[in-house]
Amino acid sequence: MEGRTYNFSAGPAPMPRSVLERARDELLDYNHEGASIMEVSHRGKSFLEVAEQSEQNLRDLLKIPANYKVLFLQGGARGQFAGIPLNLKGKKGSADYVNSGHWAQSAIKEALRYLDVNVIADGKGASFHTMPEESEWRFSSDAAYVHYTPNETIGGLEFPFIPDSGDVPLVADMSSNILSGPIDVSRFGLIYAGAQKNIGPAGLTVVIVRDDLLDRGHSNCPAVLDYRVQADKDSMYNTPPTFAWYLAGLVFEWLKEQGGLEAMDQLNDRKAGKLYRVIDESGFYHNKVDTRWRSRMNVPFTLAAPELDKVFLAESEKNGFLYLKGHKSVGGMRASLYNAVPEEHVDALIAFMKEFERKYG
Ligand code: PMP
Numbered sequence: 497m498e499g500r501t502y503n504f505s506a507g508p509a510p511m512p513r514s515v516l517e518r519a520r521d522e523l524l525d526y527n528h529e530g531a532s533i534m535e536v537s538h539r540g541k542s543f544l545e546v547a548e549q550s551e552q553n554l555r556d557l558l559k560i561p562a563n564y565k566v567l568f569l570q571g572g573a574r575g576q577f578a579g580i581p582l583n584l585k586g587k588k589g590s591a592d593y594v595n596s597g598h599w600a601q602s603a604i605k606e607a608l609r610y611l612d613v614n615v616i617a618d619g620k621g622a623s624f625h626t627m628p629e630e631s632e633w634r635f636s637s638d639a640a641y642v643h644y645t646p647n648e649t650i651g652g653l654e655f656p657f658i659p660d661s662g663d664v665p666l667v668a669d670m671s672s673n674i675l676s677g678p679i680d681v682s683r684f685g686l687i688y689a690g691a692q693k694n695i696g697p698a699g700l701t702v703v704i705v706r707d708d709l710l711d712r713g714h715s716n717c718p719a720v721l722d723y724r725v726q727a728d729k730d731s732m733y734n735t736p737p738t739f740a741w742y743l744a745g746l747v748f749e750w751l752k753e754q755g756g757l758e759a760m761d762q763l764n765d766r767k768a769g770k771l772y773r774v775i776d777e778s779g780f781y782h783n784k785v786d787t788r789w790r791s792r793m794n795v796p797f798t799l800a801a802p803e804l805d806k807v808f809l810a811e812s813e814k815n816g817f818l819y820l821k822g823h824k825s826v827g828g829m830r831a832s833l834y835n836a837v838p839e840e841h842v843d844a845l846i847a848f849m850k851e852f853e854r855k856y857g
Contacts, residue, residue: 504831505819508692534739550745567703568731573690577606579721586712588640597624597648626786647673650823654791677761696744699737768792780853798828
C-alpha cells in the first residue's frame, strides 16, 4: 500500500491516487509558471483555463444542458441550505421538503429561518430505514420548490428514483452521491453538492442551476450566495477556492479516463452489492435499510453485539482500515464507498469482516 491505507471516510474522503500524484508533480511549478496554481491570480490565464476546462468536463460527465449554469462556490452544502431559500423563495411563502434523515432535517432547520416548510414525506416514523412511496407524498400546489436529499450520508438511504415535482423546481442535495452514476439533469431545477466526497477536497461547493431560477433572489440574500451575481461573474464575485477547484478539475479528468459515469455506475453497483451481500448473508452483521432504499455510497452496519464495536474498530485500524466508525447519531459502523475507493479495498474489507466474524461470531 506504500504508506496509504484502506480509507472508508464519509468525507472528506479518498481522492484518486493518480490525481494526488499529478497534483504533487504540478505543485511547485504549474504549467511552467514558476509558481503553484494555488499561488496565482484567479483572474490569470492559467487559472482561467483550469476553471473553463473543469466546468466543461463536468458538463460532459453529467451531460448538463446549455440552459443550466454551473457555479463553483464556497460555503459548503450547509451554505446552500440557506442559499436555496434565499434565492428561490421568490414571492412564495413556503417550500416542500422531503424528510429522509439527518441531512434533510438540517436543510429543513436552516430553511425555516427564511420560509415556511411543508414536510411532504417523512421517514422518521420508520427510523429512516425506508421512505413513503412517491404516490403518498403530499405535494403543495404553491411551493417555491421541492427539496430532497437523494443520498443520506449518515443513514445510508438513497432514493431509487427522481421525484416528479411537476412545474415546481426540484432541488437536490447531491453532496454524497453526485457523479456516482449518470443522472438526467433536466429533471432538476437545482443540484448542489459539497465537494469533499465524490468531487474533490473540502472547501468547494458545486451548484448546477437552471437559468430561469437565477432571478428569484431575496433582496437580503448575501451577494456571495446570490446565484445571479455569481453566474454573472463566472463564480468569481469573491475569490473562489482555487486549489480545491483545480483538484476537482483533475478528478473530472480522471472520471473521464475511467469511462465516465456509466463506468462509475457499474463499479458502484458491484462495490456496494458485494458488501451488502456479505452483510445480509452473515447473520453477524446487519443493515436495517429497506433493500430498495439502500445507499451505494454509504453502507452503515452493526455487529451482532454492540460490545464488539470497539474490538472491530481497534482490529480494523490495526489492519489499515480507516474511518469505519459510524456517525455518533446512529452508532455501529459505516463504510463509505465513493468513486475513488478502489474495488480491491472493498474486497479487502470483506475479507477482514469475514475473518472477524470467524473469530468472534
Ligand atoms: N448534505 C449532505 C448529504 C452531507 O453529507 C453533508 C456533509 N457530510 C452536508 C450536507 C454538509 O456539507 P458541508 O459540510 O459541506 O456543509
